[in-house]
Amino acid sequence: MSDQFVSARLHMARHIRGFAGSTLASEAGVTAQWISQIENGKRVPTVATVRDIARALDFPLEFFYKPVASQPPEDAFHFRATSRLTQKNESMARSLSAVATELSQWIDQSYRTPPPAIPEVQDLIDAEESLAPEHAADALRGHWGLGSAPIPNLLQLLESKGARIFSAGGPIQAIDAFSFRSDATPVIFLNVHKSAERLRFDLAHELGHLVMHGGSLSVPPGKEKEQAANEFASAFLMPRADVLGSVRRGLLLEDVLVLKRRWKVSAMALNLRANRLGLTTEWTYGLIARQLSSAGYRSGEPASDLTPESSSLLTQLITDLRAQGKGFVDIARVLDVRAQDVRDLMLGLVTFGLDGDGQDSGPSRASLRAV
Incomplete structure (x- = not known):
């Protein structure tokens, strides 16, 4: 010491x-x-x-x-501009981010991890200018070779592109999600106490901030910035060509509840996307929105069987440590924090067994190998 x-x-x-x-x-x-x-x-x-x-x-x-460790400047953070975001919450988030950054750096020192590959929009178009959210989402899909197909697992896709995803579901539950870049590494915090569909949208929303609102194109917080990130998320998760080819005109409530499974989005998000693409009239959009609200879809996704996406990178990390007879206490010693602080950063992103083992929920898209 x-x-x-x-x-x-x-x-x-x-x-x-x-x-x-x-x-x-x-x-x-x-x-x-x-x-x-x-x-x-x-x-x-x-x-x-x-x-x-x-x-x-x-x-x-x-x-x-x-x-x-060196920390990002204050204007590098993207927070949701909501009435619930108090100065206390923001200060807590920034301070917790410092611990997460140190954890991320330790992971990089101990394992081979995917290099950062989430570009800013000026890198996508090789010009110092902004793009409309729809065009930015299309450009990123093209850059990553995603085409217009639905994304099976967004969280693991972002990890494979070098992003670090942590949980804000412990001490800072009042914050929906936030993001920043630590040097070149994109970092996203999620409030995991949501439906799987809304977690995917939050991830895509923060991706929109990282792509559109960083570097020389940094913009101050406000409704326009948040609306742009929402539009990016909608276009990235539900590409125009795929929606137009899958959604018929004369959309009904029953269609929304079936089709939302294709893109793994909320019913409300799909209803809005269909309207924005001219597939429904304002009257039909409003009718379906009221029907969804009455059925409880404004605050959640009733009867959804979609499993929340888990972190492949953090799961592999915990699994490797367990194989060595180690666990959260050992990471905490490196960071000089409590084991519970480390667990909180992974809450809801890794499935912990009673013995603390991490269980993978599917094929890995993020390579993590011991150095």
Whole structure:
């Protein structure tokens, strides 16, 4: 352990646990002013004080003496612009992202992983200009050679392109999803407490941000940015040519409930996509939307048998560690966090057995091999 206290670590730990400065001060037996001065680098605490802080925040002492890896700038993050997104939630997400970035870096150091291959739109068209969401989605599909066929497993596709997918379903459930690039590596956090269909849409939505709203084309948060990401997700999951060839005019509720399985999307999303492509009138769209809402499809996908997509990369990681007689505790020691913090980053993305083994839900699309 280094003997150099890192004030940024206190900021991270406090926000990950959701502690106000005054709350931490009370728990650690110091004043709120003292906590503020330590966090701002104006005072250097004794090891005894740091031990009290570590106990209050439930972090290993070593966490506070570990250098912080380089982090993305604040404007690199793509958060949903919703009324539920408080400053506390955002600060917690940014701090947790730092731990996820360190986990991602450790994975890269320990295993051979797919290189980052999710381009920004200016790389797709070799020009410093934006594209309409529909055209951006088509360009990415063409770049990846996907054609217009439905995507069987979006999560594992993105992992095969070098993305890291983590769970926001532990301490930050108030956030739907968010994304950023850590150096060249795309990172996406998902709130896993949703239907499988809506998780796929959230993934595609964040992919839209990564492709359209980064680098020199970075745009400030707002409704237009979120609408563009929604339109990208809709076009990427339900390509125009495939929808036009599969959906008949005169669409009925029964058709929506059958056809949504083709693209593994929500009934609401398919109804909107069909309308945007001119396959239904505004009256028909509104009628089906009301019918779906009455049947509970506005908040979920009743009677859906679609299994949520799992992480091939994280599953392989846990399986390999288990084969070595290791597990979450060993990863936590590397990161100087709790084993539960590591589990939270994988919650809902890996199926854990009672003994902690990861179970793969299907063929791997992301190669992970020990170095």
